[in-house]
Amino acid sequence: MRLIENLKWRYATKKFNPSKNINEADLETLKEAIQLSVSSYGLQLYKVLVIKDHKLRKELKDASWNQAQITDSSHLFVFCNYTERCEKHIDNYIQATAKIQGSPLDKLSAYGDFIKGSLSQKTDSEWISWSExxxxxxxxxxxxxxxxxxxxxxPMEGFESDKYNEILGLKRKGLNAAVIAPVGFRSEEDHTQFRKKVRKPMDILFELV
Structure with missing residues (x-):
């Protein structure tokens, strides 16, 4: 199965080759893959920043424990969750569903109300955790x-979210930097790529009930 072989190939790259960049066609494919991601209720309550600008990434590197991946990679993906409860997102989703699927808007309004009611039951801390x-x-x-x-x-959690929010002006947009991922091409000097994967054995990881 090609998927399995691809997953065996990948690893968390520690050292990128700064001279190699992702071409525009592949970048669009990566963006489309994110666009097609699953999400609760289909709402996709997040925004993804794709940062190419090297000067900006140098600022972000300082807020990322000075990790070289931030600046040596081709692009930096910053996944930002919405921090504020806003029914507009749900209304927009319902309207988009009606338009794309050709369904009458009035028949979808009950589902929109259901989503609003379900999410309103979350506490503020539960909302933040869920959205992240x-x-x-x-x-x-x-x-x-x-x-x-x-x-x-x-994929990296090793960064200061508050500083990212400040540098990228996310707070005023109701966004929070939740997780990041530099992408590009591995350096031949990255010895991490030669390490064998360490994963739990199948009989320990899985239990058939």
């Missing part, structure tokens, strides 16, 4: 698409 988790679903699609295209990536 949504970004990880999208991140997974990025990692699998990268593996398919033989593009390297490194």
């Amino acid at each position: 988790k949504q970004t990880y679903l999208a991140l997974s699609n990025l990692l699998m698409a990268c593996a398919e295209l033989k593009i390297d990536a490194c």
Whole structure:
């Protein structure tokens, strides 16, 4: 199965080749893979910044424990969750569903009300936790698409979210940097690529009930 072989190939790249960049066609494929990600209720309550600008990434490197992947990679993907409860997102989703699927808007309004009612039951802390988790679903699609295209990536939580929010002006947009992923091409000097994967054995990881 090609998927399995691709997943065996990928690893969390520690050292990128700064001279190699992703071409525009592959970049669009990565973006489409993220766009097609699953999400709770289909809402996709996040925004993804794709940062190419080197000067900006140098600022972000300082807020990322000075990790070289931030600046040496081809692009930096920053997955941002929405921090504020806003029914507009749900209304927009229902309207888009009606338009794309050709369904009468009035028949979808009850589903919209159901989503609003369900999400309103979450406490503020539950909302933040839930919305941040949504970004990880999208991140997974990025990692699998990268593996398919033989593009390297490194999912990272090792950064200061508050500083990212300040540098990127996210707070005023109601956004929060939840998780990041530099993508590009591995350096031949990255010895991490030669390490064997360490994973739990199947009989320990899985239990048939």
